Amino acid sequence: MGGRRIGRSGDRPELWAARAAVAERAVCARQLRRGLLTGRLTELDVWPAGRLRRGRRSPWRATLLDCAVDAWLRAPTADRQARLTGLVRGLRVRPNRLGNAELATLTLALHRAHSRAGARGRPKLTKPALRRLRESWSDHAGGGLWSDEPAGRKDAVVNGAAALLFAQLATEGGEKADLHRARSTVDWVLHHLLADGLVVTGLTVAPDGGVGAVDRTITLPGNAYLLGACARLAVSTGERGWPTVTARLVTAVTDQLADADHVLRGSGPGPALGLLSRNLASAALALRDDPAAARAAQVVFGSAEAAWRNRAVARGGPLFGPEWTVPAISPTERPLAGDPGAPVPRAERQLSTQLAGWLALESAALLERAGFADRGSARRPRTL
Template sequence: MYRTWAAAAERAIVTRHLSRLWGLPGTVLARSGWPPTPGERLHWHWNYWWQAHVLDCLIDAQLRAPSPARAATIDRYVGTLRLRNFGTWANDYYDDMAWLGLALQRTGRDVTTFLARMRSGWTADGGGGIWWRRNDRFKNTPTNGPAAILHARAGDLGRARELYEWLERTLVDPATGLVWDGLHVDDQRLAKEIYTYCQGVFLGTCLELSELDAAARTVRAVADHCAPGGVLRGQGGGDGGLFAGILARYLALAARRLPGAESGLARELVLTSARACWDGAREAPSGPLFHHEWAEPAPVAPTGHPCRDLSVQTGAWLLLEAAATLES
């Protein structure tokens, strides 16, 4: 069932969003919206980190149902990303580069450039951690979480653990176990907003470093505070459209790696969210159209609605691929 739903999400998003870059043969990139505006047709607005998650979903799909055609699409996608970024992987946002590094690492490509950029963003200011972006004074979970996962998967467990420990002592709410957004370094002011994104990347960091007690605590906190009725809550369109999908990815990993009750809790959060997401989808050209709030029905027409964003549709695809990994 979940594998079938994931395949339907893939078909819908690939058909509606993927197109050539600037009409060039052999290229493919995802448009940022559907129906696309003229700027989106030209990939003028292309959202570097959204594209990293589309690539991650294509890799998920290839693991679910391998095909030579999709493998070729993945290769073209990687090349097109670099072309659209004017021949470089560089980006001012450290979190953007961490996400693309994680996706490229899964394809077997060298990620030395991405690791070097992460290391260049680490300073002792604020007790450690990596800046959110270059020439900025904010350090946050959305950067340090995926950077820690990237370092851990690349074998640099020392730096991964430094990042985990900074997150644990700086941004985890001792009262709830939830992970705050970040720290304004100059005045030591905490940004205490609660995003599902932050819970997901902290959970992923805990799992990579076998910090199972912290991972279990995070799963419980998510269940208690971020999933009304057992369904992970959305956080709008734009960048927020990806947040719950990122959390679902790492909850599925927790379901497979954690012992005890939290494994089942993580599993149920993913599968309940997947059922709600699918049940609320509307039939649209080439397949389902998903709402950014999985507990709500998608609109009849996406124009002017957050669900037209690539981020929202990719977030749902992330969820359904995560659910598919839990299907026997």
């Protein structure tokens, strides 16, 4: 992305910064459209031949905002800030039409866009969203925020995202009670939704108000958001316990969710792997001198290297696959002989898959800027 740089020298970009910029250009060129009169940005849900998400129920707008903020932090330009403002202005949703999980992730991304990158054009969303999230805590099942109150569920994604949001608000203009909310929410997840060191999906509340059935499926987004919340508390509170908790989560994630080549595992479309990579980078920055920081950085770089190495070439630039250890296939290519049948549409066509790859590269670029050594494979040429 071109444009006038704001507040930084024009030094030659490092490897991961350059790769992240290439991914940024590709995703934005293929799947973002700007309204001629309004300046609002809307996204194509799939490419090619996708349909525009008019900003009303785009499930990936939060991740798109996160990517845009990371790109601005990597290289702040007027064009990137205009893109962020266009994305925020193009978001037209009502809190009462969103579930708590979607509301929490979107509010978190909006807050970050405003507080970190100065995005303009605040929609009429943030204040009622924060009020609803703050009021969603209950003592049923020992605490935690409701996910979907009529269904009586409490899950890891809404609680992890809300905890991270509250932790950020505690030092960025929120209420005095937000720090307590962040601590309490993280404590509830650690007590009720942790199995073998990893965060599981959630639980139902029993008729008597106690803990009902627990869904023990591992949730990648839930682990990502909780890891980010713990890392933020480790930095902002100065309390000794939070770095220890963060290091334990890093160890569990890197041991159980990454392969022998230090690449995060996952399948199917969605930004979950990118979110996990991004919050591993946050944990590495928070822990810094702890051995767990090196492990987190190793997985961030290894995942980014795999996503880049297995990219496909398509119009506009790289195209990422849903599984970073498997070569991506361009949607213009025919299925290979003997292929049992690809999903329709192919995961490579979906915006969420591309955002995950972009986020992985931005995470590596973030650690690169912070001075972490690149632990990508030394057996392969280090080229763009």
